[in-house]
Amino acid sequence: MPLLPHRIWSDADWRRIQLGYSSRDMDEKWDVFAEGDVVFLHRSWTGHGVFEATFVPADDGGRRIAGAVVERDRERYRGEDAEYDCLMLELVLSTIVLGETSRELRTRLVELMRRRSGNANVPAGVVQHSALGLRSDS
Numbered sequence: 001m002p003l004l005p006h007r008i009w010s011d012a013d014w015r016r017i018q019l020g021y022s023s024r025d026m027d028e029k030w031d032v033f034a035e036g037d038v039v040f041l042h043r044s045w046t047g048h049g050v051f052e053a054t055f056v057p058a059d060d061g062g063r064r065i066a067g068a069v070v071e072r073d074r075e076r077y078r079g080e081d082a083e084y085d086c087l088m089l090e091l092v093l094s095t096i097v098l099g100e101t102s103r104e105l106r107t108r109l110v111e112l113m114r115r116r117s118g119n120a121n122v123p124a125g126v127v128q129h130s131a132l133g134l135r136s137d138s
Contacts (some may be wrong), residue, residue: 001068003082005090013098014055014063021097021135029133030096041092044133051089065089084112088131096135 009017020033023044031042041051053068070085087108094102109131110124 001070001082001085001089003086004065004068005086005093006064007090007094008058008060008062008064009055009093010062017055017063017093017097023133024136025134027129027134028096028136029131030092032092032097039093041089051085051092053089053093080116087112091132095132099135 017032017039018034020039021031023029023031026045029044031044031047033040033042037055039051039053039055040049041053042049048071050071051068053065055063056066058064068089070089087105091102091105091109094100094105106124106128110122110127113127113131114120114122
């Protein structure tokens with residue numbers, strides 16, 4: 001991936017990310033697991049891997065993503081560009097795995113999808129649900 005999230009995840013965030021996330025019902029779209037420093041994000045219904053992100057220690061503590069790959073087979077993932085992929089990677093980790101509200105990231109997703117579709121009236125909830133799905137409370 002040519003664009004990566006700039007976020008530094010705290011040590012507590014990293015410990016939680018390492019625990020992963022397993023979807024619990026049909027409205028959840030992502031399963032996430034870690035092996036060492038690599039985090040894998042898969043679509044829950046198909047099991048297809050979409051992202052692999054390698055985390056490294058950040059200079060001032062916490063972790064950052066040093067590199068990532070994304071699936072480019074249109075049958076498995078409909079991401080089309082680096083901006084969308086970068087946003088989705090961070091959104092899944094933030095909202096699905098960590099359970100954060102991530103309002104700014106969600107707003108960026110809705111704006112991006114509205115621009116792409118040429119329809120400024122696409123409901124935000126539809127955009128978010130189609131890309132992210134829901135997260136069950138633990």
